[in-house]
Amino acid sequence: MxxxxxxxxxxxxxxxxxxxxxxxxxxxxxxxxxxxxxxxxxxxxxxxxxxxPDKQTLLFDLMQEHMDALLAALEDDPDRPPIERLNHFVRFHIRFHHGRSDAVFIAYMELRNLTPENFARVEQLRKRYEDSLQAIIEAGRDAGVFRVADAKIATLAIIAMLTGVTTWFRSGGRLSLDEIEAQYWQLVCGALGASSEAS
Amino acid sequence: MxxxxxxxxxxxxxxxxxxxxxxxxxxxxxxxxxxxxxxxxxxxxxxxxxxxPDKQTLLFDLMQEHMDALLAALEDDPDRPPIERLNHFVRFHIRFHHGRSDAVFIAYMELRNLTPENFARVEQLRKRYEDSLQAIIEAGRDAGVFRVADAKIATLAIIAMLTGVTTWFRSGGRLSLDEIEAQYWQLVCGALGASSEAS
DNA sequence: ACGATAACTGAACAGGTGTTCAGATCAAGG
DNA sequence: CCTTGATCTGAACACCTGTTCAGTTATCGT
Structure with missing residues (x-):
């Protein structure tokens, strides 16, 4: 048959x-x-x-789709106060990645299995995402609401911190996603020397 | 021959x-x-x-050695002030992992390629390391010097943040290891609601 | 009802996989 | 100097790898 x-x-x-x-x-x-x-x-x-077409392209497509969806879903309004933009970013990041842990895992772990060209393209998308957070941090620093020595390092540190959630958080655990969000919001605010009461 | x-x-x-x-x-x-x-x-x-003996054991041994070395090298004195213990932990983590990025990478990325028994053993060592940071955070919170909602979450967030350094830091870049240490110390202190001037 | 074609099978290709082992070779101790 | 044993080679084992393609079958427009 x-x-x-x-x-x-x-x-x-x-x-x-x-x-x-x-x-x-x-x-x-x-x-x-x-x-x-x-x-x-x-x-x-x-x-x-x-x-x-082949296995390599399958991997690349999965990664690219994930990154495209991530960038498309992120809404950042440069006209709003930095603290609000940061709050939105933190909550968005946690919520978007939750429930897509498989795709997140692949996008971070399988980079080395991409061909150089495919790697460069995915890396470019990732950089764009990082840049959007860095822009928020720089805006907040310039406005005097964030106290941060180096915006680039703060960006990488915060993204690493937030992405770590996907490696251990499972629904139905000790804490709800809302609580997780609130806690990470407090941690991020503190790291940037801002008050978490605002926004 | x-x-x-x-x-x-x-x-x-x-x-x-x-x-x-x-x-x-x-x-x-x-x-x-x-x-x-x-x-x-x-x-x-x-x-x-x-x-x-075989490939699997080779992988496991590499991971176990790394974790053993990490635990053996970490020195924590429960009698010292929490802020000093935290400072030492942050700087130790960054310094120890720097230059061992290959081993760090393996210990975090290849967990899924371990047999269930081997995975459990490595996971136990990792937990022991996490617990040592959590103990510091709890001591600081009880002493009233750290302001943290949940010690476990703060622990995971900080470790994720610190370990992220290995993925991008290379000697000879824009910043020295000393500067990186200082910046992360500031970020960690802020996240825990402590003053970074101390220690 | 029938022809076109999308969707799938089953087999084949050339090469790679972890692991084992008899036999060759070199280093060192008596 | 010669034996003993550690160290390594080369070949073999049974099986898995990504990819291709002629041939078969179900579906759909007409």
Whole structure:
């Protein structure tokens, strides 16, 4: 037999990406074979190549989609007060990454498995995201509401701190996502020498 | 030919571990074959098994050694003021991890490639390290010098923030290690609501 | 009802995987 | 100087790797 009953491109296509995301996050890109992905999708290996050109491109596409979605979802209004922009960024970052932990994991862990060209492109997207936080911090520093020695370092430190949440937070634990947000907001504010009461 | 001139266990043994550390960090455990390690060491594959029982144990040993060294090097004196203990922890963390970025990378990225038993053992060591920071934070909070809502979250946030340094810091860059230390000390102090002038 | 084509199978390709081991070779102790 | 044992080679084992493609089948527009 060949084509199985009820199979559609619109089902199989997204499923391949979903399965790949899950397996890559769990075992790592190099440790996951095309046959394992196919088995999980419920299809033979060859069928995968109706939806992806090759394994490397699959990985790159997953990363790029994640970064694109991240950048598209972030809304920053330069006209608002820096403290409000920061508050929005912190809460956005935690909320957006929560529930997408697989994609976050891949985007941070599998960079070394990208070809140099693909790496450069993903890295560019990441830099754009970092720059948006750095702009907020610089605006706050210039306005005199943040006390920070080096905006670049503060940016990297805060993003590392916030992204760390995805490695341990699971819904239904000791604390709710709202509480997590509030705590991290306080930590970030303190780190930047701002009062967390505002905004 | 078989045994080559000038080959010694005392040279080859450590070299295998050094090469493995480098390659695992660069390409990932699953992407590095025993043959690639052997080639880099300058030996045939079979020879590696004079020094390691198998690939999995090699990975585990590298991680365990790193964590053991980390725990052994950390000196914390519960009798000193919390602010001093925190200062020492922050500077120690940054200094210890700097120059060992390969081992740090492996210890954080390759956890999923450990067998369940090995994972549990490494995780226990990591928890012990986290607990030592948490103890400092709790001591400071009880003494009224730190203002922190949840000690566990503050611990995870700070460790994530500090460990992030290894992903971007390289000697000879814009800032020296001393400057990095000072900046992170300020950030950590602020996050915990303490004055960074002390200690 | 039927022809076109999207969707899939099954097999093959050339090469890579971790691990084992008999045999060759060199270093060192008596 | 010669034996002993550590050290390494080279080949083999059974299996897995990403990718391709001729052939088969289900679906859909007409």
């Amino acid at each position: 060949a084509r199985t009953t009820g199979s559609h491109s619109q089902i199989t296509g997204p499923r391949v990406r979903a399965v790949a995301t899950e397996l890559f996050a769990q075992h790592g890109y190099a440790a996951v074979s095309m046959r394992k992905i196919a088995a999980e999708v419920g299809v033979q290996v060859g069928a995968l190549y109706n939806y992806i | 078989a045994r080559t001139t000038g080959s010694h266990s005392q040279i080859t043994g450590p070299r295998v571990r050094a090469v493995a550390t480098e390659l695992f960090a660069q390409h990932g455990y699953a992407a590095v074959s025993m043959r690639k390690i052997a080639a880099e060491v300058g030996v045939q594959v079979g020879a590696l098994y004079n020094y390691i």
